Amino acid sequence: MNGVSVILPVLNEEFYLSESVSAILSQDYLGQMEVVLSIGPSKDRTLEVARALASKDSRVVIIENPSGRTAAGLNLAIAQSRFPIIVRVDGHAEIPRDYISLAVEILKETSAVNVGGMMAAQGVTTFEKAVACAMRSPLGVGASRFHTGGSAGAVDTVYLGVFLKSALINAGGFDERFTRAQDWELNFRLRQAGGIVYFDPRLHVVYRPRPSLRALAKQYFEYGRWRRVVSRRHVGTVNLRYLAPPFALIATIISLAGGMVISPILFLPAGIYGAFLVVASLGIGRTMGEKLRLPAILLTMHMSWGAGFVTSPRTLVPEGK
DSSP states (O other): OOOEEEEEEESSOTTTHHHHHHHHHTOOOOSOEEEEEEEOOOSSSHHHHHHHHHHHOTTEEEEEOTTOOHHHHHHHHHHHOOSSEEEEOOTTOBOOTTHHHHHHHHHHHHTOSEEEEEEEEOOSSHHHHHHHHHHTSHHHHOSOHHHHOOOOEEOSOOEEEEEEHHHHHHHTSOOTTOSSOHHHHHHHHHHHTTOOEEEEEEEEEEEOOOSSHHHHHHHHHHHHHHHHHHHHHSTTOOOHHHHHHHHHHHHHHHHHHHHHHTOGGGGHHHHHHHHHHHHHHHHHOSSHHHHHHHHHHHHHHHHHHHHHHHHOOGGGSOSOO
């Protein structure tokens, strides 16, 4: 059985890193394994926690990531890795016990270069649970299977990923100019090279949503901003799902401005959109607390993503590799 290198880009993960690494070390995978922690310049006790983990288990390796950037940390960990299969995990993620063994099996059965599964959003507070509802619904994030589920098969991208190291190296690794969307961009290059990126719903990783509207808005603004960068670099990769948020943003602004300046009848499109958010929230919310919070959450996700996409500057990523 092939050995696997589990790589984690880690920054300010004092409260989650120990559980994340423990879940990795407790895997039922029978082959050789190492855990490479690429530690950025954290402002908390992350490095101390990492050193404690390494002192208890020789499979845990620590390397420095001076820039703290995710893509750079991943590339440094890949360069340090010893085994032919790379398993990407985040410092705050907790993988189920059979995650690696199942992923390696799928990787071999499908001849894929990258396999992944569900980004299983689960909240703790009522607000986080409502965000999780939105993230699992096509009304919140579109129809990507790693968010909403679906049948196994080839896809554009997956959450995290279990890769053939050779394919990663041949593709040039992660593009370190990307602060966000580096996964999507890498998976595009893997597919362009003839590789298969494969989704299987049996693979799932718990994801903790943002705890406030402000944090959620910042997250989705960055998502939209960087998705626009990908669309510029790889022409033809934008579809209607990605254009929906900027269209909703622009249409809503025009509707509200027109209603105030020209005629109240022009408020109608914004009113219809608002009604859609309310009806959608009643449909996807499971509890009354979620149903009440979801209109503001969906609005924040749509408008922030749209604003990020529309305002994304061409200078965000310099030319060249």
